[in-house]
Amino acid sequence: MAPLSSVDDFVDLVKRNTLASVLCALVGFPLACFVLPIAAPLALVYYVLVQQNMVPSPLALQRQSAAKAAETKVEEEGKKAGSDTTPASGVKTESEGKAKAGASVVGKVAQRPQVESSVEGGRPLTGGVALLRRMREQKAAQAKRDNPDKKILVAYASQTGTAHEIAKVVHAQIAESCGSAKIPVLAAFNDVDIDTLRADKFPLVAFVAASTGDGDPPDNTASFYAKMLRKSDDEFKGVKYTCLGLGDSNYTRFMAVPRNMRKKFQSLGAENIYWDAEADEVDGLEETVDKWTEGAVKAVLKEYNALTNRSGGNVEAKGGKDSGFLGLPALLPRRVQFTWLSAKEGEGVKKGLRFSRDHVDGRGSYGPLAPYFAKVKSVKRVTPADYEKQIIHMELCLEGSNISYKPGDAFGVLPENSADLVGKILSYLGEDGSKCFTTSEQLNSIQTPCSIKDALSLHCDLTSPPKKTLLRMLAESCGEEKEKASLLEMISTAGKERYRKEILEGQPNLLDIFQAYPSCKPHAEDLIEFLPALAPREYSVSSASQVHTGEMHFAFSVVEYETVKGRVRHGVATTWLSKLAEEVEQGKTVRIPIFMRPSKEFQHPESISKPIIMIGPGTGVSPFRGFSHYRSFLQSRSKQDVGESWLFYGCRDRTKDFLYEEDFTELHEKSLLNHYEIAFSREQAEKVYVQHKMQDHQEKLGKLILEKEAYVFVCGDGLHMAKDVHKKLEDILCTSDAAMTPSSAKSYLQDMQKGGRYVRDIWS
Template structure:
């Protein structure tokens, strides 16, 4: 018999389907038919050999776009917020019968974008308006000429950000305009969420699920909602009033740094954490600063104001609920407009980034020369945001306690000394025994590997914090993996944080090696990246043997310099080209062997 081609075989098998089955199908209602269509598409997808025999890839694509919408949920996330939203969105869509693929921007292939009828991007912004680490390559690719046409595709973008940064939600904005340029059409409008993103993000994802249901009626019904299903006893919204046990200064007299070790009691909270997680702290604003702001505006401290459906005295509201140290462009522009201040407009247009580094609301008010009602002031200010501190203890070694390591921030400008909101509160306004509102912020992307793996930790300054936790954890677990620490700070005599502990770890063998860089102890500055380069052959050997590489601390200079040094080591020690070195680093990221906690 003459052999049939795949199309002929498919047609023959289709006409062989018995009449009874076709009769049953014709009796089904619309939602049952849609369910069946999705079910069959799923079966076909799990059996690619059969699918390829009947339909061409492009026809399969049309099919999935036509009968059952196939959505890509793509997240670009550094500390896990965007990832968490993406995961709950996937649960919600899947429960409504929408086929979805959830992918990190680290894993997605550019060419695969066009396989989807809908692309949902949930992206945070980091650095100074930069994409999260895992998104850098995809970000560059999607903005490049290599990006595929996305005609006929729909998209939706959710941005997570912080409006106190100059480039608010920049990554989400860039992804949105790149998708538009490639021909995709927005299904719903992009939303840029500020630090208080939970409710807004929930509303947006609910709107998106509704919009998808409009183009694809629900097939499976399940009560699952977009809401996060994991419930912790205490959270950002419902923090635990913990007791501050110990405040200990780590840097010695004469240091240019003012660094502290804090121990906080979590007893009775049920709160737990892992190495790599951060502690969220809700701090009150400085009383004197609040008084100064109200005096500048001639506002009576007990004037009543409304905020989020509640009434407060303006003084109380400014102390506990509103941001008064971190500036944002919108605030300066609003005050410039109200007071007609040319000087303020000039700041926003020319040297905004420099200005906000050491100026606060009170300084802007002094230039603005405005009169405001208490409620007008409240309307201009952002809600207070909690500050995060990398946890520097292991709960296994310190049951029911959490430790953090922080710099007290202080800077002087033409009007006086300005303090960091939370660091000043924690180190100057609280005393041992006082209460502080805290919660645990998980960081899925900064985690210890299994106990047999070697780790290289680069943590200068307060960047040492999570590595103190890592070392304690490895000690508690009697982990066999080797541990190498690079630490740096200005001077050996005053700034060797946790020196005694680290030396003890070195002696016990827990620390295989420690390399320190005290930048100001000699004429020529030496930093951790220089120590890495000096140890290039050994670093390379550790990496080739499977070591995990961690970086924590200053984002703006240190983390960038360390990455450059690492690339150079990969290039030179491994005889790689620049492109190969970049690819090696990308593979490290994919295997979670290059992790950063930078701020």
């Protein structure tokens, strides 16, 4: 603006500005009053919609119209190509293939949703409304792809981890083959809401199931199993499944859980889509597991794709195509992120802080994540120090723990790996064991922050023969190509025989693998994530709380054996416990982390009026010490008739490994244990076992079972003893006055089992 130099200049300026002001008021006032209040919110709404991708931005609209023009061009070119290259004879030729490719382009363009011609209620939607509708549909379709309604369930029933490991591989292969980690869901059965097993949620289920105890469901499946058995009608209708059963044919109830689950799946309307395989420990699991895994992944994907109109899923393409080895197990992706703490941050993380050693639960309920640290009150060595095997009796103090138990219950112990083995692994890896980490999610039972040494000592299984998925990770960690190739070959289809010999028979631990493949240097976090969890070990209680107040007793035999390769192996938990026993003998205070595993079936009957027959050689006699003391306690308080009690016990030699001799002799002398039969297997040339002692009393036993409705309890080795005893019971029923046929004896025993009158607690 020019400077004012006179009064005239000023008057002139006022006149001009008044005119401008009037003009502004005439145009601006209605604009401000009517147009802006409408336009501004509209503009704001449009801006928000663009930001939310609900409507396209002007730039996107411009791109769309360019794309449409390009597609129209492709359509025209496609039509042209089709008419140019399709031979009149219709013979399939290379050029016909090209023509078909052109036709499919045409088809695709023709099927594309037409923005301008959507129809709703017979009225075509045009312009922005149709566009908005289309954008919403695309967004919903994308969301569905990212998180589909229908998923594939990969479930496992696993007690010691084998079924879980297999399920992990199946899950990883499905995720890899279908290119989406969101489609398959991996879960233990107890974590599956049984009501979601429907065609609209989990139309496909691949499951791996094992049994424990005497044909019982594993802990991580027991509640699902019970719910499933209660279901009726066709609640699984529309669900398609395949199952891999794991079992051991030495057990009388071979494959009980997988067979029952399959049967129930079918009776609830589920349809089997692939071979229900059964892998038997006796023959080796590998071959069946590999075959089932390969076929099951293909079958499940094929069905899933058909159900959901998906395409793709190339199972053959993976599994080591690049490495040149066929049939490799999937290289499982890392799930957990590790954050390493500085030395200063890790200072507070001391050994022993894995769980609070002072943790006391008001209700006495403890678990693997929060155990009770029971003080070892005393130990007693049953076997002489120089004897080839060691049996130790241990007494724990439960005072103040609020733990209660019944004879027949078991309890879990959280063991530690050998300090020597952990030290050697750490120095091989060149790792500082005190380095601490936290993890992005819970990994097994590791409570973070945790040191590498604690993770390896307390949480990782370092001694079981490595599974193929672990070996795959170890192969990828080899610096030397030759060693990597050797490991990959061993776990590929071609290396089946080598795997059987070197791993299954050789039973190398982790350190043996490192020694055989010295360039294998995995990262500590890979090892911690990929090694199986160190499983708690279970022991039967050998005391009765009514008699041994505030205490819990148990006995164990220290496990030591030689592999076919001549390697001497020591059981992780029993070796650790025997070292603790030495410390107790030296006067040290020792505590061990425990939690109760109450037994549902292996319980002394409530009444003592019926006879009881107890059969338990070796440490299998433990629960019967508890039963017998409990029975004497009940007898001292009750006026009711008391049924006869029989105990069949077996050991090698009365001077070497006679467990609980004093207790049973005393109870027998006081007539609180009526019959006490002992098989000393090595005191004579011919081996004598408990079943032989049963044979000596077969007439009496037959009468007790058939006429007096006696209870029969068996505890101990499931591989031989339990089978032989079962057979003997069948013989007894056949030779009894009832003269049963073998098949009626079998079904009589089955009925006894169902009714809780024949109960077994057996292990391999």
